[in-house]
Amino acid sequence: MSGADLLGYIRGYVAICAEGRFLERFLNICMRRGILLWDVKRRGDTRIDACISIKGFKELRGIAKKTKSRVRIKSRHGLPFLIFRYRKRRFAALGVIVFAVLLWYLSTHIMGIDITGNERLSNTDIERELKNAGLYRGAAADKIEPRSVQNKMMTKFDDIAWIGVNIKGSRAYIEVRERLDTERFEERDLPCNLIAARDGVIRLLKVRSGQTAVKVNDMVEKGDLLVSGVMDSTKEGIRYAHSFGEVYADTEYQKSRIYPLEYTEKVYTGEETERISITVLGKELRLFLKDSAPYEYFDEAKTSAEYTVLGGKLPPVTVKRSSFAEYVPQKKNRTAAQAIDLGKAELEAELKKEIPRSAEICKVSVTYSEAVEGSVEVTVKILCNENIAVQSAIDKIGNMNYNEESENT
């Protein structure tokens, strides 16, 4: 029975000192009215020190009058006084509220998803489907039904033999069991065709399995059948095969652009500003009040980086930066030769990004024409040799007609 415990602290209490000649009576009246006193210390003949709750203290005035004693407050303790003292600090109060809300939010919503046991499926694929099933970072934890999430995931991924969804506090633990390899192997044997990924002229055929439908020097368009997985022979009837192999073709990449001889050039002033925003749980928090550039002419460069916090224990934080570089436009002239050089370099660099790495570049050609007065049109053509065969699955019934057609041609 003391005011020093937590409850006493929350309610608050005062240490008082009572002076008078009938202090026993004072104590008795307090007792009868149910006012709790503690740490009552006798200090000489006419004085008593004690502790009393705030509520009890308010009733003391009458008692003190009755017993002709004087009551003084020695010290105040507890939360109510603390709040009173800091009542003007609104932002501190706001901070307390924000803290409470944050604590509530962080402890009742999913803050992290741990996926274990997946070997072939990627975490991002699983997370995307989990999100469709209602489980994502920031979802209310008590609204998620693990069973329904499990069912949805099982129907979504054929490759999953079993999935466990456990929600512990604000983390979700996803345990994945994938099908065994033997079960998968049949799928790799499924019949399929090889079709063209790009337009081109066939130069070399290296077919290991399947019936070749094209010859060398044939022109093919994107999506054309190259190797058929359906084999038709008089002896055995129709047979399906998992066709694979490589088909090399000459392909062409082309790009053209008009370069005016009179142009404006960006002269950078060197002024730069950055706007940073932080995204947590899909909610963006701007660190700057203004989102736009403070300049009239500017180039914007955006970068975004994702950081994991505490080794993935907390949801990832995405930091987006957009930096603005100021420039002053300046009118300039150039000769046709300069424009062609620039165009060649620019277009070639752009095209090389498009060409797959496995392709072999055979020839680069540049053509130009002065179609419009005062400008040059530059065209860059790159000739490549690459494997254009990609697999495409056939379902047995649907493909019959298609196969007959290709045989007729």
Place this chain on the structure above:
Amino acid sequence: MKLKREKQQTKAPKATIRERVADSLDASKEVILDFAHLEFIGNREVTVENYKSIAEYTEKQIIVETNPHRIKLCGSDLEIKSIAREMLYITGKISAVEFKREV
């Protein structure tokens, strides 16, 4: 009440009916007899339950009114740790306890 008290006083050496009832019922006596319940921890602490009021409170002695006795606790550094309606909690070095019939 007063009448009752006088009655008890006359029969003081003998056990009263109430006491005998309490004995035979094997129930806690302070409830049936409306006596004070004192609990000591050595001579350091004492709790007094079912008391009426405090008659005197100094560091050397505390007098507590109970029914039907007036209990005098003597000692040094006596301090009332808490006062509630049902219970009094006293600490200090207690040297003597005295029960007195109220006159």
